[in-house]
Amino acid sequence: MGRFLNAAAIGCVVLSVSGTAWAGKDLDTVKARGQLVCGTMEGTAGFARADSQGKWVGLDVDVCRAVAATIFGDSEKVKYVPLSAQQRFTALQSGEVDMLSNNTTATLTRDTVLGLDFGAVTYYDGQGFLVNKKLGVKSAKELEGATVCVAPGTTTELNLADYFRANKMTFKPVVIEKVDEVRAAFFSGRCDVYTNDSSSLYATRAANPPPPLTPEDFVVLPEIISKEPLAPAFRHGDNQFGDIVRWSQYAMVDAEENGITSKNVDEMLKTENPSIKRLLGVTPGMGKALGVDEKWAYNIIKQVGNYGESFERNVGMGSPLKIVRGLNALWKNGGLQYAEPIR
Amino acid sequence: MAVETLDSTTRPKVAPWNDPVVRGWVFQIVIVGLVGLLAWFLVTNTLENLARQKIASGYDYLSREAGFEIGDSMIPYSPASTYARAILVGMLNTLKVAVLGIVLSTILGTLIGIGRLSPNWLLSKICEWYVEAFRNVPLLLWLFLFYKLISEAFPGPRQAISLLGSLFLSNRGLYFPVPLADPIHHWMAVGLLVGVVAAFVVKRWAKRRQEATGLPFPTIRAAIALVIGVPLVVWLLGGAPHHMSWPELKGFNFQGGTVIQPEFTALLVGLVIYTSAFIAEIVRSGILALNKGQSEAAMALGLSRAQSMRLVLLPQAMRVIVPPMTSQYLNITKNSSLAIAIGYPDLVAAVNVTINQTGQAIENILIIMAAFLTVSLGISAFMNWYNKRIALRER
Ligand SMILES: N[C@@H](CCC(=O)N[C@@H](CS)C(=O)NCC(=O)O)C(=O)O
Numbered sequence: 001m002g003r004f005l006n007a008a009a010i011g012c013v014v015l016s017v018s019g020t021a022w023a024g025k026d027l028d029t030v031k032a033r034g035q036l037v038c039g040t041m042e043g044t045a046g047f048a049r050a051d052s053q054g055k056w057v058g059l060d061v062d063v064c065r066a067v068a069a070t071i072f073g074d075s076e077k078v079k080y081v082p083l084s085a086q087q088r089f090t091a092l093q094s095g096e097v098d099m100l101s102n103n104t105t106a107t108l109t110r111d112t113v114l115g116l117d118f119g120a121v122t123y124y125d126g127q128g129f130l131v132n133k134k135l136g137v138k139s140a141k142e143l144e145g146a147t148v149c150v151a152p153g154t155t156t157e158l159n160l161a162d163y164f165r166a167n168k169m170t171f172k173p174v175v176i177e178k179v180d181e182v183r184a185a186f187f188s189g190r191c192d193v194y195t196n197d198s199s200s201l202y203a204t205r206a207a208n209p210p211p212p213l214t215p216e217d218f219v220v221l222p223e224i225i226s227k228e229p230l231a232p233a234f235r236h237g238d239n240q241f242g243d244i245v246r247w248s249q250y251a252m253v254d255a256e257e258n259g260i261t262s263k264n265v266d267e268m269l270k271t272e273n274p275s276i277k278r279l280l281g282v283t284p285g286m287g288k289a290l291g292v293d294e295k296w297a298y299n300i301i302k303q304v305g306n307y308g309e310s311f312e313r314n315v316g317m318g319s320p321l322k323i324v325r326g327l328n329a330l331w332k333n334g335g336l337q338y339a340e341p342i343r
Numbered sequence: 344m345a346v347e348t349l350d351s352t353t354r355p356k357v358a359p360w361n362d363p364v365v366r367g368w369v370f371q372i373v374i375v376g377l378v379g380l381l382a383w384f385l386v387t388n389t390l391e392n393l394a395r396q397k398i399a400s401g402y403d404y405l406s407r408e409a410g411f412e413i414g415d416s417m418i419p420y421s422p423a424s425t426y427a428r429a430i431l432v433g434m435l436n437t438l439k440v441a442v443l444g445i446v447l448s449t450i451l452g453t454l455i456g457i458g459r460l461s462p463n464w465l466l467s468k469i470c471e472w473y474v475e476a477f478r479n480v481p482l483l484l485w486l487f488l489f490y491k492l493i494s495e496a497f498p499g500p501r502q503a504i505s506l507l508g509s510l511f512l513s514n515r516g517l518y519f520p521v522p523l524a525d526p527i528h529h530w531m532a533v534g535l536l537v538g539v540v541a542a543f544v545v546k547r548w549a550k551r552r553q554e555a556t557g558l559p560f561p562t563i564r565a566a567i568a569l570v571i572g573v574p575l576v577v578w579l580l581g582g583a584p585h586h587m588s589w590p591e592l593k594g595f596n597f598q599g600g601t602v603i604q605p606e607f608t609a610l611l612v613g614l615v616i617y618t619s620a621f622i623a624e625i626v627r628s629g630i631l632a633l634n635k636g637q638s639e640a641a642m643a644l645g646l647s648r649a650q651s652m653r654l655v656l657l658p659q660a661m662r663v664i665v666p667p668m669t670s671q672y673l674n675i676t677k678n679s680s681l682a683i684a685i686g687y688p689d690l691v692a693a694v695n696v697t698i699n700q701t702g703q704a705i706e707n708i709l710i711i712m713a714a715f716l717t718v719s720l721g722i723s724a725f726m727n728w729y730n731k732r733i734a735l736r737e738r
Contacts, residue, residue: 010375029344034624085699086695086696086699088705089698089702090698091662092698093396093398093702109607109700109702110702112397112399113397113398113399113701113702114398114399114701114702115393115396115397115398115399115702135595143595144594144595145593145594145595145596145598146594146595146596147515147595147596150412152692152695152696152699153695153696153698153699157411157412157696158410158411158422158700160412161411161412161422162410162422163408164412165422165423171412171413172414172596173412173413173414173415174414174606174686175686175688175692175696176413176684176685177683177684177686177692177695178684181684181685181686184491184494185494185686188491188494188495188514189492189494189499189514190514190515190605192595192596211501235396236396237395237396237397
């Protein structure tokens with residue numbers, strides 16, 4: 001009997017992966033379902049968090065909404081599935097979600113042996129350290145012997161080990177899967193340091209210290225120890241779906257480059273500028289090439305906004321996080337956001 | 344597995360399709376065939392899908408560098424070690440918690456179970472509340488509670504509570520001094536083994552002598568003396584080396600000595616308290632299942648309450664207690680995987696990180712299943728052996 005149960009259990013695991021065989025192509029599945037299933041985070045202010053009405057908001061959420069706007073003409077046709085860093089790739093591989101938009105770093109391993117592909121970078125990030133000011137630490141180089149809170153299954157966990165090895169320092173990790181529990185352990189003093197992408201550290205500092213602690217009690221150390229290009233991820237295999245994800249993101253950046261916003265997009269329909277006419281579908285062709293409605297980019301800009309609008313509203317000066325554009329400014333303004341031409 | 348209903352010599356001649364033995368075999372072969380077919384279909388289909396999605400497969404990754412640190416390890420480990428070693432570290436951590444959990448919850452559960460039967464009203468009520476409180480709240484909540492208690496209630500390392508000047512209690516755990524490694528420790532381990540064997544020999548001898556002459560012997564005290572005494576004598580003969588590694592606050596944390604970490608403590612305490620509530624009930628029902636005449640007879644012989652419990656009641660109750668106890672032991676082992684919620688680096692934690700880094704969920708889950716199956720079968724086999732040994736022998 002034991003042997004049989006065992007076989008049945010293996011069967012279940014196997015079944016969850018073989019399940020995708022009947023699912024057909026990803027885009028067809030999404031269309032047939034009438035909804036995009038987007039893997040998101042458990043709750044990080046500014047990036048992806050359910051607000052008091054249970055509505056998901058954030059920079060990452062806007063990427064899901066843009067993709068839904070491209071496919072369905074309606075940015076609300078998204079179901080959000082919160083995933084821990086640990087669960088996310090299995091959820092994507094097994095077809096539980098169509099894509100990830102949850103601060104996932106594009107890396108070679110994930111792109112290859114994990115069987116994933118990445119869209120365009122939605123946020124150029126880097127790993128940092130958050131500490132309580134009381135410790136009096138000024139630099140990450142002073143962290144010898146520290147206890148560090150970190151979430152498992154992240155590039156963060158690996159960079160952390162690399163950084164301490166490279167600097168001949170030691171540390172004790174406290175590794176907890178749920179990000180809320182990691183943060184709680186840090187704020188309770190179980191750890192000296194919390195490490196994550198610095199975007200996430202700013203969000204944690206702004207939104208999560210439990211009273212009587214305040215954001216001012218904490219400081220992000222100056223060292224950035226890694227490159228974290230955060231990009232949407234999807235399964236290797238359906239190139240059309242991949243194209244849609246990538247160009248939806250480019251459309252938002254392109255709109256910002258051309259000064260098109262959610263407010264003025266209707267006026268812009270009347271413009272004589274040929275590249276704006278192409279982007280907004282006044283001159284047809286781009287939608288057909290992608291296999292979607294010609295108004296795809298119009299819908300994104302109207303419903304979600306351009307990249308700059310999304311940035312300022314969610315994580316920039318219009319939000320409690322107050323993150324400066326920095327690397328995420330347009331290339332014209334000295335940043336790295338540079339959309340491939342829509343033509 | 345065939346069901347032999349009739350003795351072959353007396354079996355009447357029937358057509359094969361009416362023969363229950365033949366039919367039994369045919370059905371079994373058909374079922375095995377179908378299961379095999381399904382398995383084959385699933386496996387090939389999965390391999391195809393993995394290949395189509397370009398997900399890697401196989402166990403090559405085990406020998407690659409893991410790259411992540413583990414906070415609590417019984418064997419030397421660093422991020423430069425392999426995935427195989429990381430998983431072994433997790434496995435040993437799981438075993439450590441399971442073994443300690445089984446021993447401690449058996450002791451605690453037995454005491455509480457006996458306490459509930461005590462004529463002392465207060466004691467029996469306290470034991471009853473204990474059982475009701477701890478087994479009616481999900482284990483996960485207990486784990487969170489104990490973990491929060493430790494990490495929130497204790498001060499940081501710089502304000503650590505110091506006991507006797509050498510034990511330090513803080514939200515980083517309990518730091519205490521340990522002897523510096525010395526070759527004598529190996530010999531002391533040998534001494535311990537000798538002590539244990541000697542204790543068993545003494546126990547047998549004392550039992551024979553008591554059966555023959557009626558003279559009692561303080562077996563338990565003698566056994567404890569042997570188990571502690573032999574290694575102690577070895578240590579004294581070896582010149583009693585007493586260099587210690589002392590914990591000292593250096594920078595952020597204590598260095599030196601050794602530490603029992605909050606994650607481990609919370610997990611162990613949670614498992615022990617939760618499981619001992621169930622064990623208490625098993626012990627109580629085992630004792631209550633005995634005929635009342637047993638305790639009356641013991642009392643009539645002039646045995647004290649403690650003696651009658653130890654010599655008369657518990658040994659007989661064991662026959663009722665052992666089988667359900669097995670499933671509690673299996674539960675402890677399996678429940679230890681809740682470690683992940685409070686950050687104790689057990690087998691499941693190590694394997695989950697490996698899945699995430701390598702993307703190879705199936706291979707890794709097979710490792711977890713094989714490990715838990717081995718441990719569970721081991722526990723079952725041992726308990727079955729023990730159960731047979733104590734089973735009632737008709738004389
Ligand atoms: N960029 C890193 C880490 C990204 C990540 O998912 N971090 C998690 C764990 S620290 C996180 O911030 N989660 C926040 C949440 O789920 O709300 C990676 O891709 O490995």
